[in-house]
Amino acid sequence: MSNPDLYGVLGRFEHPDALLEAIAELRKAGHSRLEAFSPYPVEGLSRALGERSRWLTVAALVGALLTALATYGMIWYSAVIDYPYVVGGKPLHSWPPFLLLAFVLAILAAVLVALVGMLMGNRLPRLYHPAFNVAAFSRASDDGFFILIRLERNPEDVERLRRRLDDLHALDIQEVPA
Amino acid sequence: MTSTQDRLLPAGITFASMTRRISDLVLEERAPLGWWIGVVICAALTLLLVGALSVLFSVGVGIFGITIPVAWGMPILNTVWWIGIAHAGTLISAVLLITRQPWRAGINRFAEAMAMFAIVCAGIYPIMHLGRPQFFYYLLPYPDTMGLWPQWRSPLVWDFFAIFTYLVFTASFLYMSLLPDLATLRDRARGWRARAYGILAIGWRGSAAHWERYEKANMIMAALATPIVVTVTGIISLDLAVSVVPGFHFTIFPPYFVAGALFSGFSTVALLAVVLRSLFNLEDLVTRVHLDYLGRMMLLFALIVAYAYGQEIFTAFYTGEDYYRTVYFDRWTGPYAPIWWSMIVCNVVLTQLLWFRRIRRSPIAMLCLAITSNLGMWLERFQIVFTSTHADYMPSNWDTIWPTGWDWAAYLGSLGLFGLLLLVFVKLTPLISLHDMRALIASRQQEEGDS
Numbered sequence: 001m002s003n004p005d006l007y008g009v010l011g012r013f014e015h016p017d018a019l020l021e022a023i024a025e026l027r028k029a030g031h032s033r034l035e036a037f038s039p040y041p042v043e044g045l046s047r048a049l050g051e052r053s054r055w056l057t058v059a060a061l062v063g064a065l066l067t068a069l070a071t072y073g074m075i076w077y078s079a080v081i082d083y084p085y086v087v088g089g090k091p092l093h094s095w096p097p098f099l100l101l102a103f104v105l106a107i108l109a110a111v112l113v114a115l116v117g118m119l120m121g122n123r124l125p126r127l128y129h130p131a132f133n134v135a136a137f138s139r140a141s142d143d144g145f146f147i148l149i150r151l152e153r154n155p156e157d158v159e160r161l162r163r164r165l166d167d168l169h170a171l172d173i174q175e176v177p178a
Numbered sequence: 179m180t181s182t183q184d185r186l187l188p189a190g191i192t193f194a195s196m197t198r199r200i201s202d203l204v205l206e207e208r209a210p211l212g213w214w215i216g217v218v219i220c221a222a223l224t225l226l227l228v229g230a231l232s233v234l235f236s237v238g239v240g241i242f243g244i245t246i247p248v249a250w251g252m253p254i255l256n257t258v259w260w261i262g263i264a265h266a267g268t269l270i271s272a273v274l275l276i277t278r279q280p281w282r283a284g285i286n287r288f289a290e291a292m293a294m295f296a297i298v299c300a301g302i303y304p305i306m307h308l309g310r311p312q313f314f315y316y317l318l319p320y321p322d323t324m325g326l327w328p329q330w331r332s333p334l335v336w337d338f339f340a341i342f343t344y345l346v347f348t349a350s351f352l353y354m355s356l357l358p359d360l361a362t363l364r365d366r367a368r369g370w371r372a373r374a375y376g377i378l379a380i381g382w383r384g385s386a387a388h389w390e391r392y393e394k395a396n397m398i399m400a401a402l403a404t405p406i407v408v409t410v411t412g413i414i415s416l417d418l419a420v421s422v423v424p425g426f427h428f429t430i431f432p433p434y435f436v437a438g439a440l441f442s443g444f445s446t447v448a449l450l451a452v453v454l455r456s457l458f459n460l461e462d463l464v465t466r467v468h469l470d471y472l473g474r475m476m477l478l479f480a481l482i483v484a485y486a487y488g489q490e491i492f493t494a495f496y497t498g499e500d501y502y503r504t505v506y507f508d509r510w511t512g513p514y515a516p517i518w519w520s521m522i523v524c525n526v527v528l529t530q531l532l533w534f535r536r537i538r539r540s541p542i543a544m545l546c547l548a549i550t551s552n553l554g555m556w557l558e559r560f561q562i563v564f565t566s567t568h569a570d571y572m573p574s575n576w577d578t579i580w581p582t583g584w585d586w587a588a589y590l591g592s593l594g595l596f597g598l599l600l601l602v603f604v605k606l607t608p609l610i611s612l613h614d615m616r617a618l619i620a621s622r623q624q625e626e627g628d629s
Binding site for chain 1: 194376385395399405614616
């Protein structure tokens with residue numbers, strides 16, 4: 001029987017290619033509850049895990065367009081309807097400068113959507129994570145490439161997972177307390 | 179390609195050795211003497227800025243040399259100058275990221291920090307120049323009791339939104355770039371510093387899903403950087419160009435200002451590269467190859483700036499308007515002529531030295547050229563702001579105005595503030611982007627494996 005307070009089993013690899021191979025093997029063997037950690041973005045890692053996400057670019061674009069429309073609408077309302085005031089003989093609806101402001105604020109919105117979307121998608125800020133309980137995990141921000149196999153809800157044979165990681169030549173194999 | 183990267187990286191560098199070396203600069207090693215000297219000087223100058231601001235806000239803008247007809251004077255000239263410096267930091271980071279240039283990794287961190295602090299310095303001046311700084315929020319569309327709205331056709335309102343957007347962008351981009359490195363510091367520090375960096379790193383773990391969204395957000399921001407840079411300086415140039423003042427009213431102003439901004443910005447990155455690499459002994463990570471590339475960028479934008487000078491002169495004479503021609507004769511022979519000619523020496527003559535590879539690769543030569551280029555760009559902004567307005571259509575309006583001691587105090591003070599923020603920043607965070615450097619090391623290992 002496994003310990004109910006166990007989050008998963010962690011193994012370290014020296015090289016990103018070994019990490020990618022191990023993930024492919026584990027997925028072939030039917031493990032789906034995998035997490036991988038690397039100190040820099042490794043090409044193809046999220047594809048290997050099957051967790052691509054594409055919505056951020058679309059969200060930024062939509063945010064930018066909506067903000068542009070809202071800005072233009074606000075300026076048009078204030079300059080034409082609510083506070084009509086002729087300056088320098090220019091028409092009330094002076095669209096070139098209005099477009100400029102709509103463009104600038106659209107960029108502002110896209111920047112904020114990208115930053116906030118990245119943080120929210122990644123569930124950050126979140127200061128605690130079970131992996132931080134393992135001392136060796138500090139190498140994930142230095143030179144270590146890690147795989148974490150999360151345990152299923154039903155009791156699982158931890159020894160079997162350890163052996164499997166060992167077969168894949170993982171180092172520092174450790175149980176991660178929840 | 180391999181040969182270029184080999185020269186960008188020291189031989190035998192590994193992830194672990196690079197991480198240790200750069201993070202130890204923050205966590206373990208004592209700051210070098212030069213750093214302390216710099217901090218003391220910059221802190222003293224920052225105090226000068228605080229003093230100048232205190233006097234300014236209690237006495238009023240009359241202490242500055244911004245008397246009619248030169249209503250803008252040094253505050254606006256300094257805003258334009260500082261914003262220009264900020265631009266190259268943004269572009270280096272973003273454009274080199276999109277084009278996947280390997281020489282980005284050594285210099286992007288302090289280039290981004292430079293952008294951030296230059297915007298802070300730029301942002302102070304418009305507030306100073308307002309006269310009644312407590313009312314700056316009139317620029318915002320808020321439901322005020324007087325039923326007023328901002329004047330949307332005014333470039334000063336565009337300025338406010340553009341600079342604000344740029345500030346938010348730069349801060350976001352800098353924090354994004356810092357986030358994984360803060361996690362590295364959290365994992366290596368002990369005690370209260372581990373906790374402080376832990377809070378700043380907000381739980382970054384470098385999981386595959388993290389990096390996936392991180393890279394996506396980074397690319398979005400990088401793609402936005404170019405329009406931002408062009409828009410911000412373009413809008414600032416419109417402050418001048420949409421008026422009918424003879425020295426301001428040129429359609430070439432937006433691209434001309436952007437090129438000038440990038441010229442001074444790349445010069446400042448080169449300046450910081452030379453200073454920081456010798457201060458922290460990083461000659462093998464911020465290499466002569468980096469200086470070479472920076473030198474080429476300086477040369478490119480110096481040539482565009484020179485072309486803009488020529489184009490502006492051509493336009494002034496081609497219009498056939500007396501007033502435009504008079505402005506130019508005045509620039510060449512009038513009371514501000516030394517400024518114009520010094521500008522030409524700094525920006526057009528001296529920069530030709532950058533054609534030579536030996537000059538671009540010499541740290542001391544690059545340092546000198548970076549200083550003269552920034553000086554030249556400052557003089558350029560000076561001649562645009564001062565010579566155009568001091569003698570416009572009505573001879574009865576003409577006057578010659580010079581900056582006062584308070585102008586100089588505020589200017590020197592902002593230099594000090596910039597230096598202070600930058601020096602403190604490089605001691606609190608990794609001076610070289612660790613995760614970008616790891617990606618560069620990994621791509622080199624890949625190539626070595628393939629060959």
